Amino acid sequence: MNDLTPIKTTLKDWETDQEVRWCPGCGDYAILKAVQRTLPELGCDPSNTVFVSGIGCSSRFPYYIESYGFHTIHGRAPAFATGIKLANPDLDVWLITGDGDGMSIGGNHTMHVIRRNLNTQILLFNNEIYGLTKGQYSPTSREGTHSPTTPLGSVDHPASPCAFALGAGGRFIARSYDVSKDLPQVLKAAHAHKGAAFVEIFQNCIVYNKDRFDDFTAKPVVDATQLWTRHGEPLLFAKGTRGIALDAAALKLKVVDVIDGDWQAAGVMVHDQTNRGLAHLLVEMPFGLFPMALGVIYDDPRPTFESVLLGQDVKARAGKSADLGKLLAKGQTWTVAD
Numbered sequence: 001m002n003d004l005t006p007i008k009t010t011l012k013d014w015e016t017d018q019e020v021r022w023c024p025g026c027g028d029y030a031i032l033k034a035v036q037r038t039l040p041e042l043g044c045d046p047s048n049t050v051f052v053s054g055i056g057c058s059s060r061f062p063y064y065i066e067s068y069g070f071h072t073i074h075g076r077a078p079a080f081a082t083g084i085k086l087a088n089p090d091l092d093v094w095l096i097t098g099d100g101d102g103m104s105i106g107g108n109h110t111m112h113v114i115r116r117n118l119n120t121q122i123l124l125f126n127n128e129i130y131g132l133t134k135g136q137y138s139p140t141s142r143e144g145t146h147s148p149t150t151p152l153g154s155v156d157h158p159a160s161p162c163a164f165a166l167g168a169g170g171r172f173i174a175r176s177y178d179v180s181k182d183l184p185q186v187l188k189a190a191h192a193h194k195g196a197a198f199v200e201i202f203q204n205c206i207v208y209n210k211d212r213f214d215d216f217t218a219k220p221v222v223d224a225t226q227l228w229t230r231h232g233e234p235l236l237f238a239k240g241t242r243g244i245a246l247d248a249a250a251l252k253l254k255v256v257d258v259i260d261g262d263w264q265a266a267g268v269m270v271h272d273q274t275n276r277g278l279a280h281l282l283v284e285m286p287f288g289l290f291p292m293a294l295g296v297i298y299d300d301p302r303p304t305f306e307s308v309l310l311g312q313d314v315k316a317r318a319g320k321s322a323d324l325g326k327l328l329a330k331g332q333t334w335t336v337a338d
Contacts, residue, residue: 006042007044008040009040009044013046014035014046014065015036015064015066016063016065016066023207026205027178027179027206028061028203031058031123035123035187036065042188048091050067050081050092050093052070052080052095053070053071053072053077054077054106056098057125058123059071059096059097075101075106076106077096077101077102078110078112078122081095081118082118085118085119085306086310093119095123096123097123098127099138099159099161100138102122103139103164107164110122110168113196114165114168117169117196117304117305118195118306119196119304121191122197122198123187123201126140126161127203128158128209129141131208134148134208136149136150137154140158141156143157147208160284161200162200162283162297163284171195172193172299172301174190174198174298177201177217178203182228182294182295186295189296216292223238223239225287225292227291229271229282229297230271230295232271233270233271234270237291238291240263242255242256243255243263244269245266245269246267253285276300
């Protein structure tokens with residue numbers, strides 16, 4: 001985020017005249033609308049906001065936000081975002097990527113923008129498939145996924161974007177999904193964080209991976225399968241009848257039943273979003289045996305890349321004057337005779 005004077009805008013101020021070209025029913029529509037509705041609440045200025053994307057369905061995003069935008073190269077959006085932020089640190093930079101764009105060809109770029117802690121919001125749309133290139137399996141596809149490139153079912157163990165981001169040194173890790181009413185709150189928390197804010201958003205690909213996340217997003221199961229993490233609150237789900245506790249002997253989490261609302265007696269943990277170890281345990285809970293951890297899972301800021309680098313440059317230039325002639329004459333020089 002940036003410490004700027006908020007301005008007053010509306011949803012209409014963030015909508016472009018471009019035809020939104022996603023498949024009917026695509027989860028990207030819901031994410032787009034959530035972002036467009038959230039930006040006015042954050043007091044963002046379209047003339048000071050930049051959306052940067054790579055290649056993929058999600059990467060059409062900059063066309064549909066009335067701000068500055070760059071639709072860049074496959075997997076390389078973090079490099080562009082870094083250059084933009086270093087050129088003008090006051091800009092509010094949002095990085096849009098997908099599970100293929102950000103976790104495969106762009107995995108190394110994603111890793112470095114996170115470990116450097118560039119002050120940007122990184123939204124990774126995870127639909128567990130390559131949608132734009134017609135349904136091949138992606139780094140996050142589940143084992144057994146049938147696709148044109150895995151007709152017998154994928155044997156790859158899927159990557160976990162949040163675990164990856166934590167392993168890369170991320171200081172803000174959050175999860176939500178496309179149609180969640182809580183997605184705007186997650187986006188606000190990401191924007192408030194000073195540094196690389198990584199948000200994984202589960203997104204329904206209506207054509208190639210339809211209803212993949214229904215096992216925890218369908219209305220009949222949300223209470224039993226979603227764990228929304230909130231700082232300072234107990235890790236409860238299933239309408240408070242179940243919770244997450246620590247098995248101290250095995251150093252791993254376990255699900256416990258809560259009787260008569262007494263979560264303390266059941267040993268339910270209180271969420272601490274500054275606890276990196278707890279964040280690792282939460283993002284790696286095997287779904288099915290455990291609920292899906294959503295919300296702000298980890299938030300522990302440290303100095304941003306651009307503030308340290310540009311501060312270093314200012315210190316190096318202190319007391320010095322720019323003199324190109326002196327620089328050219330420094331060291332060994334010679335004159336070429338006629």
